[in-house]
Amino acid sequence: MSWVAGQQLQGGKYTIERKLGTGGFGVTYLATTENHQQVVIKTLNETIIExxxxxxxxxDFQDEALRMGKCSHPHIVKIYEFFQExxxxxxxLEYIDGEDLASWVTNRDTLPEAEALHYIQQIGEALVEVHNxxxxxxxxxxxxxxLRTGKSEAVLIDFGIAREFTPNLTQTHTQFVSDNYSPIEQYDRRAKRDVYTDIYSLAATLYAILTGELPMAAPVRAAGTELEPPKQFNSHLSDRVNHAILKGMALLPEDRPQSVQEWFQLLGIETALPPKPTTVAATFRLPSSPYRHKSLGALAVGVVAALASLGLSFAYWQGQSTREQLVLDEIQQLGRGEQYEACINTAIxxxxxxxxxxSAQGWLNxxxxxxxEKAQQLAQAQDFKxxxxxxxxxxxxxxxxxxxRSLISQWSNKLIQQATKLYQEEGNIEDAIALIEIIPHTIPTNQQAQGAIAQWQKEWATNDTLLQEVQQALNSGNWPEVREKARKVTTSYWQKQxxxxxxxxxxxxxxxxxEAHNRFRQDVQKTCGDNLECIMYMCETQYGGTWFWGVNGSHCQLPVNLQVTPEQSSNI
Structure with a gap:
């Protein structure tokens, strides 16, 4: 049973906001506490419930909570509580405002070497805590x-398949793999595992974020296909890091570094981690493949033979082990779970x-x-952004x-109208600009949006200058100039203000x-009396007026913007 927004758990202690995602076993929700703190609540999904x-x-879920509770580190997600609902x-769990490293690389680009090593060091140090x-x-x-938003911090999450281990002891393990990141020993339920198992996955992660390519699955490599060096995809990669990645992803466990510290040294990462004695991996030999240069059919037989010699069943290889089938299974699960964006990103x-x-194309479409359809529903609700x-x-x-593309163009016009209203009527230029900046550059309407932004910014600067001039006129008591400047202000928001x-x-x-005319008459009477020439002189020279001659007599027309002193203005 899925929880819905607003649903309360533990008698109101937690309130569900929305679903964050669904995995193979679990489902996660964003929730808020009574103190308005955001947290993540993880539980079993509907498939597992049935x-x-x-x-x-x-x-197993409770065991995961216990495992996570034992590991405390700045780069391991915090666990707050375990309860039954x-x-x-x-x-x-702690809510981490950010996005996962895979999404970051998919939505932007591969990471620079220095930045990638920075995050790998943080996760490697977190791994030491897990191993200890x-x-x-x-x-x-x-x-x-x-990756935390606004910070150069990486956090390790999801301990769903973490397990206790005893070095050099053969144990039966759950056969669960992430095909491009799991080492060969994880495909064999009875194979020995140790720190070198996680080092392979960490090296494969570094491979992916530096190249943008998925590392080749270990069983494919075991069948004789060589792993392409990461430098082949990223020519800017240093030889040292290229070598360290290949060493960390060595197919045989005993060929890999046996501790995080040892691998860090290969990468050139200096860390204060104390070197921890590790047990060298037991010999895990792979058969040589005589089929590399034979026909495709012979190669397939070689793959089967190699996998069989590793203790893997051909049925598992055929149905589950290949990267393609695992990816297709994930695409189908995402599509059926209505996670359409993730479905598209994976299928494409x-x-x-x-x-x-x-099959992937069918699911993609x-x-x-x-x-x-969901986008059209949002547009019908006027949520054009x-x-x-x-x-x-x-x-x-x-x-x-x-x-x-056609719908985006239509909705962009509507969005510009919404943004224009936001700017003109509410004076919220920042939000208005942010609203239409999301219009893709590949859509012709983007040019119209950029033109609107330029116009708004120009209008805003002009109105701001006019308001400053109005304020200066107010301070000097020049009311005619106040009116003149104020009437030039544009947009309904500024006009309201x-x-x-x-x-x-x-x-x-x-x-x-x-008051100006009274003062003029008083000054004229005091200075000129009945001397017309003197009166005309004062009108035009001292008061800046114009002397008019008419049939019925003459008079002085004083300027409208004749200033009155603050003392005089206060008496009006």
Whole structure:
């Protein structure tokens, strides 16, 4: 049973905000506490709830909580509480505002070497804490590393398949792999595992974030296909880091570094981690492959033979072990779980040479159509911003590209109208600009949006200058100038702000003009008496007026902007 927004757990202690994601076993929700702190609540998903072995999964989930509780480190996600909500076990975790490393690389680009090593050092140090507590993480990959927003901090998450281990002891392990990041020993339930198991996955993670390529699955390598060096994809990579990655991803456990400290030394990372004695991996020999230069059919037989000699069943290799099938399974799960964006992002990267490509394309098109429907629903609700953001993710999908582009163009016009109203009526220029800046540059409407932004910024600067001039006129009591400047202000927002000032100026100006004429007459009477030449001189020279001659007589027309002293103005 899925929880919905607003649902309360533990008698109101936690309130669900939204679902964050669903995995193979668990589902996570964003929630808030009574103190308005955001947390993540993890529980078992609906598939597991209906599973016949639900009781076992409950126990495994509780064991995960205990494992996480033992590991305290700045770069390991914090665990706050474990509780039962009905039949569901629940784990309350720290909410990390950010995105996982895989999404970061997918949405932006590969990381520079120095930045990648910075994050790998943090996660490596977190791993030491995990290992010192007697656990292996067993699922290290970019998707399980979060980057905090605004900070250069990486955090290790998801201990769902972490297990206790005893060096050099053969144990039966759960056969769970992340195909591109799991070492060869994780494909064999009875194989020995140690720190070198996690080092392989950490090296594979570094490979991925520096190249943007998925590392080749270990069983494929075991069948005779060479791992392409990361420097082949990233020519800027240093030889030292290139070598360290290949060493960390050595197929044989005994060929890898036997501790995080040892691998850090290969990378050139200096750390204060104390060197911990480790037991050298037991010999794990791979058969040589005589099939590399034979036909494709012979190569397939070689793959089967190599995997069989590693203790892996051909059925598992055929149905589950290949990267293509695992990826397709994930795509199907994402599509059925209505996680359409993730479905598209995964399906679009399936290569045309893959045997699962047709099926992946089918799911890609299905998820794209569903996501487009969601975008249209957002637009119907007048949420054009989110509709555009969602539709933009569909532009790489050929089936819906034309329709998505057309809709984005229509919605962009609506969005510009919303932003214009926000700017003109509410004076919120920052939010208005931010609203239309999301319009993709590949859409022609983007030029219209950029033009609107330039116009708003120019208007804003002009109005701001006018207001300063109005303020100066107010301070000097020059009400005619106040009115003149204030009337030049544009947009309804600014006009609302200055409307009272204009009205006040218009109320004051007649009184000022009367006062000016009275003062002129008094000065003339005192200085000129009946001397017309003197009166004309004072009108035009001292008061800046104009002398008019008419049929019925002559008079002095004083300027409208004749200033009155503050003392005189206060008496009006």
């Amino acid at each position: 599973h016949p072995d639900f009781a076992k999964f409950q126990q 009905g039949a569901l076990p629940c784990l309350v 507590n007697g656990f292996l993480h067993r699922d290290l990959k970019p998707q399980n590393i979060m 990267n399936v290569r045309q040479t893959s045997p699962t490509y047709p 299905t998820c794209a159509e569903k996501l487009l 989110e509709a555009i953001i969602m539709a933009e993710r569909l532009l790489p999908v050929n089936l819906v590209e034309a329709e998505a 200055i409307r009272t000032i204009i009205q006040t100026a218009e109320d004051r100006i007649p009184a000022i003009e009367v």
